Amino acid sequence: LKAASVPATRLQKAAVAAAPWICPQGGGPFPTGTMAQDAPHASAIERVVGAVDKGAPLVEAFREQGVPLPLQRKRSQRGPVLLMYTDLEADDVVTTACLLQHMGSTPPVVVFACDTKGKDAGTIFAKKLTMATAALGEEFAKELLVVSGEGLAPPPDAYASQRCNMEVAAERTLERASAGQGLDLLIAVIAPGWGNIAKLLAALRKRPDWEAVARRTEITMYSGSFNIRGMTKEDAAALAEMTQVTGCKLQDNAHFIWTRKDVLPELRDMPSLMPDLDKMLAKENPHLLAAWRTFGTEFYAHLVDPRHKNLWAKDTALTDEERAAFDAASALYDAGDVVGYCKGILQHDAIFQKVAHYKRGSVRCFATGMLDGPLCDCLVFLTRWVEMHAPQLITFDNGGTWDVDFEKGFTGIRQDGGLCPAVQPMIVADPPQKAAKTLANAVMDTLAVAISLSEQGQKAVRIHARLAEIDAEAARLLARLKMLQEDQALDAGAVNLAELAASFPEAE
Known part of the structure; x- marks a missing residue:
């Protein structure tokens, strides 16, 4: 030519x-x-x-x-102002999109807590922002505030700020909650505190409108082990003080408590609950699907690393034959073929059954092409949705005072002596068979509307x-x-x- x-x-x-x-x-x-x-x-x-x-x-x-990018979201008539403190992983993005669609009455205040030398190293930081923008649109990009944490590297220069971004978050939040006749406020903490929650409280205290808004405020969180181990004692004290001021109970969503240790197997993770999630995204927002895949391939690959110390279930060992097959599959991982590696494990059932139970989902997702992602933070949205639309599926009986084990990364409820009044929502003890489908539809239907493109975009x-x-x-x-x-x-x-x-x- x-x-x-x-x-x-x-x-x-x-x-x-x-x-x-x-x-x-x-x-x-x-x-x-x-x-x-x-x-x-x-x-x-x-x-x-x-x-x-x-x-x-x-x-x-x-x-x-x-x-x-997605359509401009239609506002809820009288929903709360949302302050989202997040680390923008896949379940965070789903939760944020669903909460905004379900109840957000103003633009969200979004604080992205990052660790660019740790779990957000390489291109993960950029991939998280790309995935979140593909899902949440221009509004997210405009409202985004980026922070790091105590002892962590500062955010990239493009997201640096002359002011403390937790102060900016407090200012925006209170201004929106104080507008007009006043709006309720929902603070959602779905990331490690890293000292930022204490900074948020300090910034709120400086504002004269905090006392009035506090009386209309609720605080919800996801208390996964990683999040709690990344929380300082000052963060926990700040959450407790904010809860005391609001007069409400801290809503602590913990996976094994909420799901009663996966009483329904579908509640194990997002692929188990929503196996057709990728098909919905392919129809409504295929670029979000692509962004999720490229993020997941880099971010979740380390979970199934053949040298990961927690890859195998306790008290298991590979036979010589299994070791030879696994070593052959591991060579694919080292060559960059994570899919081929996981297919090798999945096709050898004896090896797959020896993988740690909580890692089998990731192996299966890589091998089959399903989207990977924990259900974790999605429980924050599901609690709000179920309470409003299917209250027969949830109970708030597990209440008392909030207890935190910083070393092990666990939270719990004790009757007295804890940090503040708290409740850990739980699915009912004997959920009906259709409960999983109800929960899946709640996320899928809400997310589909939240991330859909305009006619021009389609x-x-x-x-x-x-x-x-x-x-x-x-x-x-x-x-x-x-x-x-x-x-x-x-x-x-x-x-x-x-x-x-x-x-x-x-x-x-």
Whole structure:
């Protein structure tokens, strides 16, 4: 084509770039585990991640790649102001989107607590922001406040602030809750405190409107072990003081308490509860699906590392035959093929049954292409939804005072002597068989509305997909030409450009 003096069009360049991901053997720019049907959207999302990683503004990064964002959310008539303190993992994003859709009456105040030298190292920080923006839209990008924590590296320069962002969060929150006749406030803590909750309380105390708003405030949290171990004693004291001032009970959502140790097997994690989540996302917001996959491939891969000290269940050992099979699969992991590695484990049932119970879901998700993610933070949303729409499924009888074991990362309820009044919601002791379906529909239906694209956005997705098909066809033709030229079966003068263009007229 070059010899025939054909100018290099956008399509030809795109086709060459597209060639790796249409090859059956892979080797393209997408993380191992990206589904073939997601590849066009994954390509755009990878470019967005690259731009965000270099400090590009979030909305600008999406616009430059032609990636549509969700519709402006319709406000709840009299819902609360939402202050979300989050580390923006997949379950955080789902929870935030669902809470906003279900009850948010104003733009949210979103504080992203990050650890760029720890779990948010590499491109995880950029991938979290990309996933959250794909789900929550321009409003999220505009409202976002980024913090780190005590002893942690500061946020990237693009998200640094001259002021303490916890002070900014307190200011925005109280201004919105004080507007008009006054709104209720819901503070949701779904990330490690890292000293930031204590800073939030200090900032609230300085504001004269805090006392009035406090009387309309509720505090909810997810108390996973990682979150509690990352909470300082000052954070816990701050939560207790805020709870005392509000006059309400701290709502402590703990997975094993809420689910009664997974009394329903569907409550183990998101894939168990919502196996069709990826299909819904593919329909409503395929770029969010691609963003979730690229985040999950990097973030969750360490959970199934063949050298992870907690990979195996207690008191288990591999036989020599199993060890040989596992070592062969481990070589795939070390080569970057996490999917192949997990397939190797899943296909060998004796090995799979020896994997720690709570890691089997991740192995299965990588092997089958299902979206991975814990249910954890989603319980914060489900508590609010069930209380309003299906109160027969939940009980708040586990109440008393809040107790925290910082060393083990557990919380609990004691009758007296704790830090503040608290309650740990629980699903009813003998839930009906359809309860899991009710909970799944609550998340799926709410999320579908929250993350759906506008008609224009849906049209852009369809156009993007068709262009990808054309690019793929062009890539195959270009690859065929290259093979013929390499075989010296075709010289430049023999290329019939009209015939070539006619074979894919839309690409002409």
